[in-house]
Amino acid sequence: MTELGFWQRKDFTEMTHEEWESLCDGCGKCCLHKLIDEDDVTETLHYTDVTCALLDGSTGLCSNYANRKQFVPDCVVITPANVHELSYMPPSCAYRRLAEGRDLPSWHPLRHNGSREPMQAAGMSAAQRVINENEVHEDLELRIVTWPLKDVD
8 A cells, every 4th residue: 555645634724834945846837927807797717828927937947936035026825724725726736736625646756766857748837838927928817827826647
């Protein structure tokens, strides 16, 4: 019988800081600019392919993760206390999946000794698909994409 991963044995509040941080797959989709359609009664959320200035578009990783709040004050730090309130996180987000009672997907790096290759092969990373906010010269409405909503196990 396979031993359960810590994410299957522990509640969010029981995890160490290192365990909590390792839940992030590094896809970069949380760093995409999102738009809310306020004319729509349901306030539909739309993802764009435009990223925060700190996201490295070639890797899908934050270029200054440790100090991101200093440079991007409105960057949301995901914590056990707020994870259940972050409905705008992409459906594939490990924090969101676990908060919703789902397991980590088969491609998650924790299931592959930290390798991000299965995630990238499954098309779950923002790497190579995005443009930095400093390089965008058109309305964000013209940059809406649907691929961040993909959620495969």
